[in-house]
Amino acid sequence: xxxxxxxxxxxxxxxxxxVTGAGDGxxxxxxxxxxxxxxxxxLLGRTIDKLESVYDEIxxxxxxxxxxxxxxxxxxxLADFVEMAETLExxxxxxxxxxxxxxxxxxxxxxDHYPPELWEQVMQVNVNGPIWMTQALLPLLKQSEDASVIxxxxxxxxxxxxxxxxxxxxxxxxxxxxxxxxxxxxxxxQVRVNTLNPGATRTQMRRSAYPGEDPMTLRSAEDIMPTYxxxxxxDSQGISGQxxxxxxxxx
Ligand code: NDP
Numbered sequence: 001x002x003x004x005x006x007x008x009x010x011x012x013x014x015x016x017x018x019v020t021g022a023g024d025g026x027x028x029x030x031x032x033x034x035x036x037x038x039x040x041x042x043l044l045g046r047t048i049d050k051l052e053s054v055y056d057e058i059x060x061x062x063x064x065x066x067x068x069x070x071x072x073x074x075x076x077x078l079a080d081f082v083e084m085a086e087t088l089e090x091x092x093x094x095x096x097x098x099x100x101x102x103x104x105x106x107x108x109x110x111x112d113h114y115p116p117e118l119w120e121q122v123m124q125v126n127v128n129g130p131i132w133m134t135q136a137l138l139p140l141l142k143q144s145e146d147a148s149v150i151x152x153x154x155x156x157x158x159x160x161x162x163x164x165x166x167x168x169x170x171x172x173x174x175x176x177x178x179x180x181x182x183x184x185x186x187x188x189x190q191v192r193v194n195t196l197n198p199g200a201t202r203t204q205m206r207r208s209a210y211p212g213e214d215p216m217t218l219r220s221a222e223d224i225m226p227t228y229x230x231x232x233x234x235d236s237q238g239i240s241g242q243x244x245x246x247x248x249x250x251x
Contacts, residue, residue, distance in 0.1 A: 001245045005226040011233045013038035016092045018069075018137070020130070021102030023050025025203035026152075029221035030099055030228050035063035037229060042088065045102065046072040067091065073102060073129030074121060081136035094143035097232050100130045100151045100174075105205050106166045119166040126170035131177055141191045148232050151178050153195040153243065175243065182241030192240035196231055198224055199247040219247055 017034050021027035022043035028050075035041045035058040043051045043066055051068045058066045069084060088095060106122035107114070134149065141147040156164045157171020175195055182193040200206060202218040227246040230236055 001248055002227040002230040003224065003247050005230040005235075007037055007226065007229045007233065007235075009037065011037040011229060011235075012097075015039045015096035015233075016042065016094060017097035017099065017232060018042040018044060018088075018095060019099045019101060020044045020071075020073075020133075022054055023047050025205060026198055026201055026221045026224070026228075027099070027101040028054055029225060030101060031066070032057060032061075033222070033225040033229060034097070034099075034232060035066060036061060037233070038064065039097070039232075040064040040092070041066045042069055042092075043067065044069040044071050046070065073125040076129050076132075078132045078136065081133045084133075085136040085140055088137075089140055092140075095137055095140040096144040096147050098134070098137060098141065098147070098149045099228070099232065100134075100149070102130075103152060103170075103205065104167075105208055108163045108167075108209060109165065110163055111165060114165045122166035122170055123173070126167070127173045127177070130174075134181070138191070142188065145190055146234060146237055147191045148236065149181075149191065149193040150228075150231055151175075151193070151195045153197045155197060155199070157195075158197070158243070178243075179241060185240065189238060189240070192236070192238070194231060194236075194240060194242045194244060196227065196244045196246055199245055200250055201247075223247070 017039040019027050019031045022031040023045040031041050045051050048070050055066050104122050104125040106118050151174045154171040156168040157175050178195045185191050200218050202215045202220050224246040
């Protein structure tokens with residue numbers, strides 16, 4: 001956990017960074033924070049007006065001009081990601097960072113009531129989509145001198161918890177895939193791969209999972225950005241295959 005990390009203002013200057021689920025919650029905060037630290041950010045998500053509002057905020061702040069890439073992980077297949085990679089190759093020539101942040105909670109329910117369609121939807125958005133997107137983007141990441149791939153995990157992806165169903169399983173799968181990929185890239189240290197668990201954060205997803213909780217007892221997405229910046233930027237160079245937390249565990 002690097003919540004006390006103090007990044008230099010131009011930490012991500014000249015880096016091209018793609019953030020998935022950039023329109024809301026933690027992804028929105030990460031896109032803005034990366035842009036404010038000098039990155040050219042590619043905003044990927046499924047709701048275009050949300051992406052446009054992040055785009056406008058970045059432009060108004062005078063940060064490097066971002067790009068919008070509308071994509072819904074549901075229904076997206078490898079060919080869509082390859083097409084995306086071709087577009088990014090033409091536009092930017094390389095990718096220095098990839099924050100896999102988009103995620104779907106599904107339903108908190110006893111397993112014997114879990115609908116199979118919803119289970120598959122959660123696995124598609126949280127695991128399969130990001131995996132094929134990573135395969136398509138690897139050649140672009142390898143064009144970078146220092147590329148950081150961050151997968152978003154959760155505490156229920158490190159220890160299973162009753163009723164968390166597909167979401168928990170999807171985060172375990174994410175942790176496993178990160179280890180496999182990091183091990184494959186061990187001789188290509190210019191691409192590092194790690195997981196980051198944001199911890200309890202005040203967003204719509206958290207509200208859905210804990211409707212009775214007072215949101216003001218939680219850290220905001222902005223509060224946890226130091227760890228997101230540290231893991232995306234040069235100060236974590238050489239670190240791969242590790243699991244991080246963006247904030248200390250709650251008491
Ligand atoms: P939000 O629900 O606030 O945001 C999720 C983002 O993912 C939204 O931008 C959403 O787009 C996007 N998204 C969802 N489904 C799709 C899809 N099919 N295709 C493309 N984009 C999609 O969640 P958080 O910000 O809280 O969560 C961000 C990440 O952090 C997730 O991976 C989550 O699992 C993880 N996490 C969050 C915790 C928390 O306490 N908040 C704790 C532990 C982990 P749209 O806005 O258009 O719906």
